[in-house]
Amino acid sequence: MKVSVEERVYKKAAAHVLRYTTEDVIGVLVGRRGPGTVTLVDAYPLAHGPVMAPLLEIAFELIDANKPEGTTIVGLYEAVVKTNRSPTLTPSGVKVLEVIADRAGADAIALLIDQNTANDEEVITFHARQLSQKEHRLSEVPESGLSPAFAMSSLEKVIRERQYRSIVDFDAHFEDVSLDFRNPTLS
């Protein structure tokens, strides 16, 4: 499967990570499926903490009601609090991915976001994984169209202008419904 990623996915996912650096974050990816390809079109930050079933259900329904036309929920992104371990999905991340794969009746994509230090600079890297809908087994994406240079150029403005401070996830939205989980300012 080939995965390509639009700019706003990088922006929203990374903004979510930067906003909640002391917590694990998780979000939903929507995109378009083609024969052997998935294009990730948008990201909806979900939570900065454990994801519980009732709110996951409501979040999926609200995303379905507000996502761009012609897209479906195709996967999730997750970032674990900075560690020196190689990026991997948390147990709850795996569960959510399985729900997404079963719901879609197709393989689901996971974007793992890693925040680490390289040459004294903070670097955000993205890794793509694929969960097979039949076997529920996680594997690397054979052709991930993740471009580190494109990702960092997308994030430059988000970081420089501190746009990540205004990111809204469903945890925040359910606290205060005036906060827009679509994050139109980052689109």
Added chain:
Amino acid sequence: MCIRDRYMGSDSTAISLMESKAKTLQKLVSKKEKGSQDLKSIIHFIKNNNLRYPELVLDCSLQLFAEYPSSMGHEYHIILEELVNAAIESDFLDIAKRGIKSLTVKFGRDNIKVAKLAANYFESNGEENEASRLHDKLSALNKLDLKIQKRKLAFMKTRGTAQEYIEGLNNLLKDNMNDTETWLELGLVYLNNLSWSRALYSYEQVILITPSLLYAYVRIAEILYTLGSSENLYQARNYLCYAIIHDQEITRALWTLFAVCRAIERSGRSDNKNSYLLQLCQKRLKLYYEKSKSSTLLDNYSFD
């Protein structure tokens, strides 16, 4: 404000208190020409009200040391301590190191406050072995000091495994069974590891100790829903109704109650109250979305 803060005790009181503190701080900061007294007032206000504005404290204290060094008098080391804390939080570790050196010269290495600052510095600087050694030493000397024990555990959280962290939390609870914060943290760790029934027990302990913490009721309801079964759904409904009676504007509880009542309806084991509650949730949610001018989010959403 994080989720836990939102539901601590009486919501409206907590929120209005936070807002009034923020307004007071805003007034202090907005003064154009700030003298040494103004800078000290800002630092003391932040410290005494347990607020977190490390960059502001850093700016004010550096300005004090640079422009008004003789004005601090007996407050010199107090402000230096705040400077070190703010520098560590803002990742200006060279400033923190110099501050700690100065405090060590004055008070000695064995001073507890200096040792705590040094431990925090080593942690932030990635010197894990030094930080661990200091945390162990402080923890052994001060078994009754909860802050020191919790700091050691927080350090363990990033270094060790989840199992070690859970063991540490349980050990802390053996001597401090009434500490709400530790039970909340334990509940969160169990949730992250999908141990639903242990998480449930932890949050139940929280409401035994702090019955006014509505956040815990909502969490328990979410866990019960996740566990499934009709009995759990009805129990979840009770917890959520309790939370909503005490704070009608908890939209998270309203959404969760909507999900619970809908699940009960779909299970075919509904009772008279359920349809009433389902309609109440729909009405209230639509009302709050309209009040917040975000009703467009529900345009294509069906409550059925």
